[in-house]
Amino acid sequence: MENVSCDIKRMEDKIVTFSKFGDTGKGGITRLALSEADFQAREEFCKRMKALGAEIVTDDMGNIYATFKGSEDLPHIAMGSHCDSVVQGGNYDGILGVLTGMEVAETIVKENIPHRHPITVMIWTNEEGARFDPAMMSSGVITGKFDKAKMLASKDMEGVTFGEALDASGYKGDEKNRMNPKDYKAFLELHIEQGPVLEAEKVDIGVVEGVVGMVNYEFEFIGQAGHAGTVPQKMRQDALLAASEAIQYLHRELDKLDEKLVYTTGRIICSPNVHTIIPDDVKFTLDARHQDPEVIKQVVEIIKNIPSELAKCKVSYKELWSRKTVSFNKEFVDFVEKNAETYGYSNMRMYSGPGHDAQFVADMLPVTMIFVPSIGGHSHCEIEKTPVENCLKGANVLLQTVLDIDKK
Template identity: 30%
Template sequence: MNDLSAVVEEHVAWLSGIGADPTGGTTRLLYDENWQIAQNGLKAKFEAIGLTTSFDAVGNLFGRIEGSHYPMETIMTGSHVDTVVNGGALDGQFGILASYLAVKYLTEKYGQPLRSMEVISMAEEEGSRFPYAFWGSKNIWGIADKADVLEAADAAGIKFVDAMRDAGFDFKDENEGLRKDIKAFVEIHIEQGSVLEKTGKQVGVVNSIVGQKRYNITLEGESNHAGTTPMGYRKDTVYAMSKMINEAIDKAHHHGDPLVLTFGHVEVQPNTVNVVPGHTVFTMDCRHTDATELAAFTKEIEADMKATANKMGIKIEIDNWMNEAPTPMSQEIVNVLETACTEAGLNFQVMHSGAGHDSQIFAVNVPTAMLFVPSIGGISHNPAEATKTEDLVEGLKALIASIHKLAYED
């Protein structure tokens, strides 16, 4: 392959520039002006290399080339076009650009594929503008419930429905059937972690996406004077929370990888220097690749928290508001990606994903797998998000080799 560095850098700079934030980073949210410019710009690029383009009802963009022998067997690749607020230059969009460049390379070098190839730029994954994530992929697979967004609004008070219709889109016809032609979906993405960087690998072949359980935990004690309330008489919810978190994190360390546990948000009332805090709400996020392990660990932690609260005379309410099961990738497609990387002489390893991706929605419906490239310092959702150009190129080479096997080989 000729040097792909310049073309990768050029395309990343172009797309991340649409929605460039004056303070650094990129902000391109579902249905906003920059989102529309990006989708239409990608549409023009797809058409310029001979792809037939179309938007679905909600704004997912497709670029397609028909297969010569098996036109109704489609190999799909791509990712999401939206960003978080003030996000980085790679999350989501690198997957679209790499897919476009892979298909461009393959058609120029090998001509028409045996199976149809399709690049997708999905409308939304992040949930950054409206309180709903995976709008693009969930609509493809008929699991998006419009009731969940009918009353949704963004921070400026703009209704989801109004933003969608102003951008020229609308709800999907509920009677529209699901696609039966997609034989494989491959998504390439930055890792958003530091595993590849620490192991010195340039490509990851992802064999599973972790399950996630998220909680809001509310503690009710008693607010009282910080000077006149003896220590033995207090019902201090911050103290109770600290004991719960300490015990839980110690157990997470003991349990070991791949389980991870995070307490990321705390709200304290009255939140003042001279009052014993009588009301605290905090979050818990627990992830694991094994559903049984995830359920058993979180059940134990819930029981520990209740026991601590009972011992301290504090009321506790545990709200498990997210319960996403782990998603295994297709072993068949994982094997194809491994073989492609091995034959191409790439520096890779098999790994799991600790973050959620559109692939977890696809994987329930069609054979799916992912490729990762390293993230410098493991940083993502941040203007400092970056990957070495040579690693982006290695990821592109992995995708080219993988799509070639899936679309061009009998």
């Protein structure tokens, strides 16, 4: 099978076709979960998969499974991702994992490539959580991370629940159709990197070893409000000054840790936030991610060592949430690396910073992911772009990895 390859024209056609479903007219898409645009994408997926001979089922969360029978009675090898997007998102995040899965299946069918295991191409429902909170909802439910009843009650901005939207969608199926460890052997998810590293390093394929662990903290600074024109500087307790000192402290100390640590102070809320009033309450968040739990421990130590008072303001912090590092199946990771090498694609091992459905699935099945470059590192925006040549390279590595697993 060394010479087999997916088809660049077909790959391009898939990308162009699906970019119409939810087209914003400005280069991107708005394709919220279980919206009309999502239904268009799902219909096109089902139509194309059926035309190639797939049998299609859905589970009780609306996840779609398009399966091509194997020559033996064995568990499925699944691949896929999600087709929903954020508001004014791009044409690659999520959907590329579906489209490359479709292209791999099409190549296997059209080239008559023998396979022992059933091969399933999947769409996960509501990965973004942009319409119904939280993100990764359906993989969360079927892996037991989220309570299904709570998820069905999750409301969109207009008060429609996920359960109502699912009932009306026509995509609600049986719970017995869920991906599960007995009937499934593997899950593979191709995704855009959503960051700038692969492009900056001029690398074709990200060999994803896992999803980094993270902590998210909120800091709060309590000062004393007062009129900008009346309170002498020496008598002030300025919560924004305290917060700026804390941001400086965190950057100074965290920069001493491992260089692969990424951390972000992304959200700041200042109260009363009036130009003529000394701020008395400022909060900001710190998001820190690293694959090594020891480094995350060091981050938490630095957080704990923040002075209890800055600029005469009271300093406090709390953990909002955290997640442990998820490691993917080492053999699958090796397959991805080997296959990139075989095709002559430059590649590098890396961890995913963002979360993906695959990280939840990794708790019940052997899993890995394949990353392709994001131009400019852009993601969750309309200018999101991965050249079709890179998409094809990803599809080829995905194809060979499916076939490697099929041989096992």
